[in-house]
Amino acid sequence: MNDLSVRGLVKSHGSDGPVLRGLDLEAGAGDLVAVLGPSGCGKTTLLRVIAGFLRADAGTVTVGGRVLTDPGTHVPPERRAVGIVAQEGALFPHLDVARNVAFGLTGLSRAARRKRVAEMLELVGLADHGRRMPHELSGGQQQRVSLARALAPRPALVLLDEPFNALDSSLRTGLRADVRAALRAGGATALLVTHDQQEALSVADSVAVVRDGRVVQQDDPRRLYHHPVDARVARFVGDAVVLPGAVEGDAGGLAATPLGAVPLPRDGAGGPTEAAESGTPVTVLLRPEQLLLRPPGTAGAVGGTVEDVHFYGHDAVVTVRVAGLERPVEVRHAGVVEVRPGDPTDLEVIGPALLCTREVAPTPAPVPGAAGIAGTVR
Numbered sequence: 001m002n003d004l005s006v007r008g009l010v011k012s013h014g015s016d017g018p019v020l021r022g023l024d025l026e027a028g029a030g031d032l033v034a035v036l037g038p039s040g041c042g043k044t045t046l047l048r049v050i051a052g053f054l055r056a057d058a059g060t061v062t063v064g065g066r067v068l069t070d071p072g073t074h075v076p077p078e079r080r081a082v083g084i085v086a087q088e089g090a091l092f093p094h095l096d097v098a099r100n101v102a103f104g105l106t107g108l109s110r111a112a113r114r115k116r117v118a119e120m121l122e123l124v125g126l127a128d129h130g131r132r133m134p135h136e137l138s139g140g141q142q143q144r145v146s147l148a149r150a151l152a153p154r155p156a157l158v159l160l161d162e163p164f165n166a167l168d169s170s171l172r173t174g175l176r177a178d179v180r181a182a183l184r185a186g187g188a189t190a191l192l193v194t195h196d197q198q199e200a201l202s203v204a205d206s207v208a209v210v211r212d213g214r215v216v217q218q219d220d221p222r223r224l225y226h227h228p229v230d231a232r233v234a235r236f237v238g239d240a241v242v243l244p245g246a247v248e249g250d251a252g253g254l255a256a257t258p259l260g261a262v263p264l265p266r267d268g269a270g271g272p273t274e275a276a277e278s279g280t281p282v283t284v285l286l287r288p289e290q291l292l293l294r295p296p297g298t299a300g301a302v303g304g305t306v307e308d309v310h311f312y313g314h315d316a317v318v319t320v321r322v323a324g325l326e327r328p329v330e331v332r333h334a335g336v337v338e339v340r341p342g343d344p345t346d347l348e349v350i351g352p353a354l355l356c357t358r359e360v361a362p363t364p365a366p367v368p369g370a371a372g373i374a375g376t377v378r
């Protein structure tokens with residue numbers, strides 16, 4: 001079983017402070033785990049330590065129970081059984097596709113090597129491209145070949161470093177799904193580094209959010225989106241509506257907000273509020289899709305005025321001004337939008353708050369040039 005376990009990893013570059021500061025991460029055998037974090041947070045450093053190109057200052061890396069890195073061990077990269085797919089494929093330009101894929105296949109007969117190359121090219125949908133040279137392939141095809149090359153020697157672990165970065169967005173979506181399918185079929189455990197939250201949420205079995213050299217939350221995509229551990233994670237993995245509120249009632253299950261009473265998360269992520277006295281000021285976070293437009297006068301909804309409508313085809317974002325909120329709130333509306341700027345509308349909150357914190361959030365500054373999204377933090 002090729003499960004990956006990273007424990008307490010520390011790594012500095014030169015005399016600067018550590019980039020990785022006690023990072024823990026787990027990937028079950030055969031899982032695809034996305035490592036998500038902003039630029040410069042240490043994602044590539046993590047991959048390079050796991051691949052063995054960098055020595056850790058402290059911590060352990062094990063794959064399938066085999067120690068690759070610990071205080072007394074540094075298995076060299078070529079003996080780690082780790083496959084790598086780099087940002088731009090990094091194919092050998094002077095070798096054709098079949099030879100690129102065959103590159104790491106040592107110790108096999110010629111016939112066995114040819115068979116494995118054919119299997120891998122079939123797996124990535126390029127069965128008849130073996131004789132092409134890398135420069136004769138599109139960017140997406142080059143990434144497929146790179147994946148085939150990484151999977152060919154049956155690695156225990158595949159590391160993918162922002163492999164879709166250089167591709168345009170329509171190609172990325174299709175390729176992501178294909179890469180995920182190929183990884184599943186290949187059975188390897190995989191780590192995918194990305195700073196694209198949609199990519200992480202859509203392809204991974206679990207997502208590890210890296211901040212300040214540590215994993216601050218690792219969860220399956222739905223749990224991460226709906227139960228982030230704190231407001232920064234909430235905002236990093238999606239849009240959030242931020243509302244001022246006050247705990248309502250002594251049981252602490254509701255917060256009074258300008259959008260009405262919002263049920264609060266009870267435990268774990270979101271923070272228990274049972275101990276908070278009625279009236280305690282809090283900040284409540286919701287996802288924009290928890291707000292629904294309702295006809296004026298709807299029972300249980302609050303009234304507002306449409307400020308702007310941004311149409312995106314598959315949905316529209318409607319900004320609504322509500323009494324008691326300094327800035328309009330953003331509502332993501334699927335289907336036909338019938339309201340126009342200036343129309344009265346009601347708003348209803350669906351489901352419990354994503355998070356409730358006792359910090360009173362500063363009102364976010366308006367983003368220059370971004371029409372009408374104030375009150376919502378991206």
Ligand SMILES: Nc1ncnc2c1ncn2[C@@H]1O[C@H](COP(=O)(O)OP(=O)(O)OP(=O)(O)O)[C@@H](O)[C@H]1O
Nearest residue numbers: 013014019037038039040041042043044045046195
């Ligand atoms: N070889 C190096 N020598 C010195 N500093 C380095 C080296 N490699 C990376 N760093 C620094 O370590 C920090 C983390 O870099 P890293 O490339 O791991 O981040 P990242 O999360 O992968 O970023 P990006 O998403 O932009 O690729 C950065 O501040 C970077 O400048």
